[in-house]
Amino acid sequence: MRNIWIICRKELKSYFSSPIAYLLLTMFALIFGFFFWNAVGFFVVEGAEMQMTGQMGTMNINDQIIRPLLDNASVLGLFFIPMITMRLFAEEKRTGTIELLATSPVRDIEIILGKWFAALALYACLLLCSALNFAFLFRYGNPDWKPLAIGYLGLLLQAGGLLALGTFISTLTRNQIIAGAATFGLCLMLWVFAWVSGYDSATWATVLAYLSVVTHFNFFGEGVIHSKDAVFYLTVIFLGLFFTARSMESLRWRS
Amino acid sequence: MQAVNAARHLRAVDNLLPTQSNFLSQMITVQDLTRKYAHTTAVDHISFSVAKGQIVGFLGPNGAGKTTTMRMLTCFLPPTSGTAAVAGFDVLEQSLEVRKHIGYLPETPPLYPEMETAEYLRFVGRLKGLKGVELDKRVDYVCGRCAVADVKKKLLGKLSKGYRQRVGLAQAILHNPDVLILDEPTAGLDPKQINETRDLIKDLAGEHTIILSTHILPEVEQTCEHVIIINKGRVVATDSVANLQGRARDRETVVLEVAGRGAPLDPARVQQRLQRVAGVAQVRIKNQRNASAVFEAESRRGEMVRGDLARAVIESGWDLNELRPEAMSLEEIFLQLTGSDSAAAAAGKQPSEEAASAPQAAKESGAAAKEPQR
Numbered sequence A: 001m002r003n004i005w006i007i008c009r010k011e012l013k014s015y016f017s018s019p020i021a022y023l024l025l026t027m028f029a030l031i032f033g034f035f036f037w038n039a040v041g042f043f044v045v046e047g048a049e050m051q052m053t054g055q056m057g058t059m060n061i062n063d064q065i066i067r068p069l070l071d072n073a074s075v076l077g078l079f080f081i082p083m084i085t086m087r088l089f090a091e092e093k094r095t096g097t098i099e100l101l102a103t104s105p106v107r108d109i110e111i112i113l114g115k116w117f118a119a120l121a122l123y124a125c126l127l128l129c130s131a132l133n134f135a136f137l138f139r140y141g142n143p144d145w146k147p148l149a150i151g152y153l154g155l156l157l158q159a160g161g162l163l164a165l166g167t168f169i170s171t172l173t174r175n176q177i178i179a180g181a182a183t184f185g186l187c188l189m190l191w192v193f194a195w196v197s198g199y200d201s202a203t204w205a206t207v208l209a210y211l212s213v214v215t216h217f218n219f220f221g222e223g224v225i226h227s228k229d230a231v232f233y234l235t236v237i238f239l240g241l242f243f244t245a246r247s248m249e250s251l252r253w254r255s
Numbered sequence B: 001m002q003a004v005n006a007a008r009h010l011r012a013v014d015n016l017l018p019t020q021s022n023f024l025s026q027m028i029t030v031q032d033l034t035r036k037y038a039h040t041t042a043v044d045h046i047s048f049s050v051a052k053g054q055i056v057g058f059l060g061p062n063g064a065g066k067t068t069t070m071r072m073l074t075c076f077l078p079p080t081s082g083t084a085a086v087a088g089f090d091v092l093e094q095s096l097e098v099r100k101h102i103g104y105l106p107e108t109p110p111l112y113p114e115m116e117t118a119e120y121l122r123f124v125g126r127l128k129g130l131k132g133v134e135l136d137k138r139v140d141y142v143c144g145r146c147a148v149a150d151v152k153k154k155l156l157g158k159l160s161k162g163y164r165q166r167v168g169l170a171q172a173i174l175h176n177p178d179v180l181i182l183d184e185p186t187a188g189l190d191p192k193q194i195n196e197t198r199d200l201i202k203d204l205a206g207e208h209t210i211i212l213s214t215h216i217l218p219e220v221e222q223t224c225e226h227v228i229i230i231n232k233g234r235v236v237a238t239d240s241v242a243n244l245q246g247r248a249r250d251r252e253t254v255v256l257e258v259a260g261r262g263a264p265l266d267p268a269r270v271q272q273r274l275q276r277v278a279g280v281a282q283v284r285i286k287n288q289r290n291a292s293a294v295f296e297a298e299s300r301r302g303e304m305v306r307g308d309l310a311r312a313v314i315e316s317g318w319d320l321n322e323l324r325p326e327a328m329s330l331e332e333i334f335l336q337l338t339g340s341d342s343a344a345a346a347a348g349k350q351p352s353e354e355a356a357s358a359p360q361a362a363k364e365s366g367a368a369a370k371e372p373q374r
């Protein structure tokens, strides 16, 4: 436990002592902020139109602002996750510091968990930027906080799975760019798999759609926890970390 | 002959079945350790053992398999076959215990460029299980010992090569491990720091068991008690340093600079004269100037010719500007150990088996073989 914390703290420090963390935070804040003001602007204009035409629709902040924005955040995350995980092991392999970690009295799994938690923590910081925008809604409106909280839980679970896969890919190479590109490719695949269910309902399409990380987010975005979605994410996390552990083991055999 | 064979046989059995006390006093035991890469066998069935408190030099040319062996001892690489035990723990089965007992300086110091020296040492200390006051004390201590106190607040990425090496060494001794495994610890250091590092290593011996690798022969002579020479993944010899020196010196190469007294010098005549000195195998002219010339004289096996050479020069009325024994290069020792003199190799290998496990005996025989003027 202590070792996990030691590694995690070291990783967080190196994220924040290099420009990478600040760059990611700034980019995420800018892009998400753009989405947010678009959504709010649209909402306001729509509301005004409704009043003018005398329509009696109900306007709901949760449905019309928060949910689409959470969906956006879930996709946006796919672009940021490779940049978070690509250095985790590739960098250590390139500089040879992996030799220090692997010959210290810590278990492989502690190293892996430490790094994964650090990546998750950085992603949580990104999400915090988006949460600031939502705080604005609470100041001027009266949205329901529960679906929002569940949405964030979903975002974290989804990121946890992808970060675990990214960590795994990072153990495969000593080149950060390759690790990043491969992770990015995988993230995109897991996103677009969802599209096949749009035109085909054969078994293979169902399977592919099931594998898509984004389809499993839909219910979280609505504020509903389906156990099958949660189980899916937890399985991805477990598999990702498991593969990382195996890869580290074989790293010793191959290197 | 039969008696000798019997004795050898006994020794072999003894080695295979270490007695309890023997086993405990061995900090590192390596049996038939082999490591294969895709196309190469980097380490090929090597066996040796290191007693507690010894400093052992691991000597070999580039690509001999020193780093690979050390990586196996530190549990970084698993062996393809064979076993290795450090501090009584198997590197495969009880890897975590082994790692608790070792300090390791890899070939390239494992530094995080974005960390400051002190911060890095604290991180490593925590990783090795130090905490609280103990951690602070050890970090301060190693900073002093390895002379990195003045770069405590500097980013590791901005340190010079020598300082990186020092921080790497500081990192290795941080948790006061029983066994230190140092891969070329003095690479890249300045002469002063090399000396200090050697002193440090000598100081650490006794309580600590140290294996250090190098391809610099004098380094081994100055720091180590025992030496394991490997070449192409095989142990060529395990011996005490004294023995090795004796063996290296049973033939010498001497460099002389001879000057004519007031008159120009005829190098060919000097060469002829030197050639006639008893015990000299051959003399080469290395370079010549107006008034002086440099010669290289090689002695026959078992002959010491320095004194006779000097006398010959002086008596012939020339000046002797310089006379020094040429340090025997590692390659020459290899040639001697492995090459044409198979007898020497065999003689070298026999005591080698017991050299590490019976240091006392080795030392005595080594002292006998040692040259008086050294």
Ligand SMILES: Nc1ncnc2c1ncn2[C@@H]1O[C@H](COP(=O)(O)OP(=O)(O)OP(=O)(O)O)[C@@H](O)[C@H]1O
Pocket (backbone or CB within 6 Å): A254, A255, B037, B038, B040, B041, B042, B060, B061, B062, B063, B064, B065, B066, B067, B068, B069, B107, B215
């Ligand atoms: N990762 C690797 N993959 C394939 N071959 C390797 C690898 N590492 C080392 N080797 C090979 O194993 C052999 C021994 O290498 P090793 O690094 O142990 O030598 P060394 O004695 O440490 O040499 P040096 O003095 O140059 O440090 C070499 O032939 C090398 O090419």
Ligand SMILES: [Mg+2]
Pocket (backbone or CB within 6 Å): B066, B067, B068, B107, B183
């Ligand atoms: Mg090496």
